[in-house]
Amino acid sequence: MNRFWSSVVHKLTPYVPGEQPKQTDLVKLNTNENPYPPSPKALLAMSAEAAETLRLYPDPNADRLKQTLADYYRVTPQQVFVGNGSDEVLAHTFMGLLKQDLPLLFPDISYSFYPVYCGLYGIDYQTIPLNETFEIEPADYGIPNGAIIFPNPNAPTGRLLPLSSIESILKQNTDSVVVVDEAYIDFGGESAIALVDQYPNLLVIQTLSKSRSLAGLRVGFAIGHAELIEALERVKNSFNSYPLDRFAISGAVAAFEDQAYFAEQCQRVMSTRERLAEAMSKMGFLVLPSAANFLFVSHPDWDAATLAAQLREQAIIVRHFKQARIDQFLRITIGTDEQTQRLLDALASILKR
Numbered sequence: 001m002n003r004f005w006s007s008v009v010h011k012l013t014p015y016v017p018g019e020q021p022k023q024t025d026l027v028k029l030n031t032n033e034n035p036y037p038p039s040p041k042a043l044l045a046m047s048a049e050a051a052e053t054l055r056l057y058p059d060p061n062a063d064r065l066k067q068t069l070a071d072y073y074r075v076t077p078q079q080v081f082v083g084n085g086s087d088e089v090l091a092h093t094f095m096g097l098l099k100q101d102l103p104l105l106f107p108d109i110s111y112s113f114y115p116v117y118c119g120l121y122g123i124d125y126q127t128i129p130l131n132e133t134f135e136i137e138p139a140d141y142g143i144p145n146g147a148i149i150f151p152n153p154n155a156p157t158g159r160l161l162p163l164s165s166i167e168s169i170l171k172q173n174t175d176s177v178v179v180v181d182e183a184y185i186d187f188g189g190e191s192a193i194a195l196v197d198q199y200p201n202l203l204v205i206q207t208l209s210k211s212r213s214l215a216g217l218r219v220g221f222a223i224g225h226a227e228l229i230e231a232l233e234r235v236k237n238s239f240n241s242y243p244l245d246r247f248a249i250s251g252a253v254a255a256f257e258d259q260a261y262f263a264e265q266c267q268r269v270m271s272t273r274e275r276l277a278e279a280m281s282k283m284g285f286l287v288l289p290s291a292a293n294f295l296f297v298s299h300p301d302w303d304a305a306t307l308a309a310q311l312r313e314q315a316i317i318v319r320h321f322k323q324a325r326i327d328q329f330l331r332i333t334i335g336t337d338e339q340t341q342r343l344l345d346a347l348a349s350i351l352k353r
C-alpha cells in the first residue's frame with residue numbers, strides 16, 4: 001500500500017510466473033519451455049537482422065509476419081493479429097473483445113492469467129467446473145454469457161477437446177466471442193483455425209513460445225474474422241505501436257518457414273511424453289492424458305508439494321499449484337530424453353523411501 005498508487009493498482013492481484021532460476025545446472029521442467037533450440041534458420045535470420053537494421057524502427061504492423069502466418073494457415077493477412085507473446089495478445093483480447101455486460105466464462109481450472117486480466121480490466125467472470133476427469137463439458141457453456149475463453153489443450157491439465165466439441169460450444173454461443181487459447185496445439189491437437197471462416201465469433205490464439213522454442217523472443221498471434229482482428233488492432237494502436245521488434249519479426253518468419261525442423265522437434269517432444277507417461281504410470285502415478293508438452297500427474301501415496309520439494313533437492317524443478325482440486329497434482333514439462341531419465345531416476349529414489 002502506498003499513497004501514490006492509483007486505486008486500480010491497489011486492487012490488482014498480479015500473475016506469478018513460474019520460477020526462472022539463476023542457477024543453470026537445474027533440470028528445468030516448470031514453465032513448459034521447449035527443451036530443444038529454435039530453428040537454426042530463425043537464429044541466422046535474427047543475426048542478419050542485428051547486423052543490418054537495428055538503427056531503424058520495426059514495421060509497426062509486422063506485415064511480413066502477418067503474410068507468413070496467413071499463408072501458413074490459409075487465411076488473409078487481415079485475419080491475423082500479432083503481439084509481444086500471446087500474453088499480450090490475450091491482454092488486448094480481454095480489453096477489446098471479452099469485456100462485456102454479461103460475465104466472461106472460463107473453466108475453474110485453466111490458465112491462471114485469465115482472472116488477472118479480468119482484475120486489470122474490471123471484467124466480471126464466472127468459472128465453469130471441469131468434470132471429474134478434468135475435461136471441459138461443452139454443454140456447460142450454454143448459459144447466458146458475455147464471452148468465453150479456454151485453452152485447448154487445457155492448461156495445466158493437458159486435456160484436449162476435439163474440434164467437434166469446440167463447434168458445439170460455438171453453435172450454442174453465436175452471440176458471444178469464443179476464444180480458444182492454443183498455446184499447446186502443435187503437440188498433437190487439431191487447431192480451431194480450420195473453423196474461423198465458418199464462425200465469425202471465433203478467435204484462435206497461438207504462441208511461438210512452446211512448439212517453436214522461442215519463449216525468449218516473445219511472439220504470439222491471433223487468427224479470426226477481420227472484424228475481431230480490427231478490435232485488437234485498435235487496442236494495440238492505443239497502447240504500443242511497436243510490440244514486435246526486428247528480431248522478433250525476422251525470427252518468427254524464419255521459424256514458420258522451417259516446417260521440417262518444427263515437425264521433427266514436435267515429434268520428439270511427443271514421443272518423450274508418451275514414454276514418460278508410461279514410466280510414471282508404472283510408478284503408480286495417475287497421469288492425465290496429455291496433448292501438450294507437459295504431464296499433469298498425481299501420486300496416491302505422496303503429497304504433491306512434498307514431492308516437488310524433494311525433486312527440487314535433486315535439482316529438478318516442476319510446477320505445483322496451490323489451488324483447490326489440483327493441489328495434489330504436479331505439472332511436469334517434457335524435457336530432453338536425458339532430462340527425462342534424470343527425472344525418472346530421482347522419482348525412483350524418492351518413492352523408495
Ligand SMILES: *Cc1c(COP(=O)(O)O)cnc(C)c1O
Nearest residue numbers: 085086087111151183207209220
Ligand atoms: C504459455 C501460455 C501462454 C503464454 O505464452 P506467451 O506467448 O509466452 O506469452 C498463453 N496461454 C497459455 C495457456 C499458456 O500456457
